[in-house]
Amino acid sequence: MILELDCGNSFIKWRVIHAGDATIVGGGIVDSDQALLAEVSALPSVRLSGSRMVSVRSEEETDALCLQLAQHFGVRVLVAHPAREMAGVRNGYDDYQRLGMDRWLAALGAYHLAKGACLVIDLGTAAKADFVAADGQHLGGYICPGMPLMRSQLRTHTRRIRYDDASAERALISLVPGRSTVEAVERGCVLMLQGFARTQIEQAQVLWGESFTAFLTGGDAPLVRDAVPQVRVVPDLVFVGLAIACPLG
């Protein structure tokens, strides 16, 4: 069994797959290293033969987690590193090492699935878009604040915007103009995300007409999927790319 990890700025996404056929044994989303160790340990009869990881966290945090995983489960963790070119995709950044590894792997995964021009919209802590042309050239992309950052900026930099998580969730049953602070903020931020996603689709249409595949991923993908019906929602897109970048026998 292989443990796969996607360490974002807010959450660690993990799953355990069978080494042979990649069927999924279990998985989850956790907000700390401790919670990760606890959840993976709680899987019944799990025997890990290897592990692979993508991380956008600091080198120190990433190394510390790898060490804990090695001590806990006795596995060496393969960590994905930047590349100029991989699996037919050429990194489009001026300095390829600066491109976020989650973006790079999602682009590899998308190109692998699309086998042609593709757009990735990834809605996590940050909202990201990346464009890969039909010949595999990564054209670059965009980074904006995602839902958690938009929310916390408003809460932090205003004096009268305060509400709890439960009312935030209730506010999103509809997107009509808000009649309370929580509704106005939550719905406003979702419309911003939807606008971001739509604009990226329009950019792709300008580049490629209708000859492209758009992918939507990241924890907040459900908030925009109805606004961009032409996208393919692939929650594990980063893991698709991770398997390409870090093959394990």
Ligand SMILES: Nc1ncnc2c1ncn2[C@@H]1O[C@H](COP(=O)(O)OP(=O)(O)O)[C@@H](O)[C@H]1O
């Ligand atoms: N089960 C879940 N646990 C935590 N966040 C979730 C969950 N499902 C959806 N989300 C949403 O996903 C967002 C985080 O997305 P994610 O792609 O994991 O971010 P990152 O990779 O930056 O850590 C949160 O803002 C939250 O709204």
Ligand SMILES: CC(C)(COP(=O)(O)O)[C@@H](O)C(=O)NCCC(=O)O
């Ligand atoms: C843009 C990001 C912060 C997104 O992180 P996430 O929302 O996945 O937690 C990450 O991809 C990153 O640190 N990128 C490096 C900068 C860049 O891609 O240009």
Ligand SMILES: [K+]
């Ligand atoms: K991410």
